[in-house]
Amino acid sequence: MRGWWQDLTDLVLPAECGGCGRPRTVLCPKCRAALTGNAPSRVRPDPEPPGLPVVYAAAPYEDQVRAALLAHKERGALMLAGPLGAALAGAVRAGLGPGGRAAGAAGSGAPVLLVPVPSARWAVRARGHDPARRIALAAAAGLRRSGTPARVAAVLRQRRAVADQSGLNSRQRLDNLAGALEVAPGGARLLDGAGRVVLVDDLMTTGASLAEAARALRAVLPEKGGFYGRVTPGTTGEGVRQAQMAGVGRAEAVREKGDAHSADDGVGAAVVATSPASFEINRN
Template sequence: MRDWWRDLTDLVLPAECGGCGRPRTVLCARCRAALGGTGPCRVRPAPEPAGLPPVHAAARYADEVRATLLAHKERGALALSGPLGEALSGAVRAGLATVRAPGAGGGSVLLVPVPSARRAVRARGHDPVRRIAYAAAGELRRAGVPAHVLPALRQRRDVADQSELDARQRLANLAGALTVAPGCGRLLSAGRVVLVDDLMTTGASLAEAARAVRARSWADSPVRGAGSSISGPASVYGGETRERRGEQRNGPAQQWAGRRSGRPPVTAGADSADGVVDGMCAAVVAASPDAFEISRN
């Protein structure tokens, strides 16, 4: 009922721009241009968490873009899901160009939203990332891309609010927090998986989502991962954290759990010689400005 009432209010009452507050417009032309940026770009946080798939973002998280995302997420400006979904769809298309499709046909594109904390969804009255994902899927289908939303991920334990946590603390906070819902494991192998979120800062949420999807794919594969659209199996952060310069073993203890336990190592989707990346990818509406600055396209 709450979502229905908000949707109706957005349609009936005069709106203001989610980015700058200009009256009688959901998002003005200037703020739409900021949201579109200069086109989707490959982004990398520093330090880059192990297992993070290739991530593309539509815009920098600043100024009008930041205000737009907060208006949609925290103030319930639901009409903004349209332009935000359009921006996300561009980042998805850019990401798909970096992954090999499974088999000859390619299959459908599965947008897998990173789930919000249950208490946050209750407080907001909606799941902003899922709403944007559905808008993006619609944009992609209109462009001829067979995209569907698969809300496959669930939180299996509560996590702390991450707003005051640094990169290392966020990794520890989220380690093992996500799982794939029953019945979704096989569906994930039926198409190209794109993890989607509204914002990437440290990359911890996307890395944990990738770990959960890879672990489910590995468990469900008849030959333990062969033939899956996901690039290899994964343990809990079973790799190294890549810094801006070189690779250093400076991640949390969880990163080395996979090697100690003898479980299969993580495959982070490393670039191949021809510039194509195997496995899943990720797409976000916005990323921190620093993530754009260290992009190595």
């Protein structure tokens, strides 16, 4: 017969590991090692969407990492936000380069600004929470504890409805998201003074969401990202792709230099996980 203390424990402790199902732990040591045991790496999807910023990821999206992300996102295992945020903080720190400081702002005290990629409104309602924002808050707290000034600014919002991305290929995802995001009124003011703007998400699949989010940010940061082309309100589809393509040559030039920590346009990206194939950039 269960005692009252066991019932109380069920309310304050997780029932099982988010990665493997081991009882009485948020994330067991083996699953935690799969998430944060390796150094975060620069990643790139293939094909790479136009305008995608430099992206760092903590772990491949497979096995225990995949299970933990799904448990947090779809099953409301909110205590996983802590370890997932720690993994994301590691990816952000790797993108900042040696010392974990915002490029171009060493010694200035300028904070790193984490901008979560917004989920569709219907998805937030269905899940009861915004996974990317929750993980971003945990990551910012971890960065501050390690000495890197950081804050979260959820300045992006959807300006039109988008279809469910599951089942869409990379080109269809670009079409689905083209022109879908914008910086909310007053958001540009919150971006002022940031040492580095880092888009953050729990997962990168094709990179379409990060590319569209970067486009929306660059539209209000012309002095940092003007070479990517401005997109006026109401522009969608092919018009957005043309504006994105305007900066492809410049972005490729930066990549050809091999400068993984370039702050050329002031916008970077970090995710908890991405496909194992996206890590292949480091073997070429």
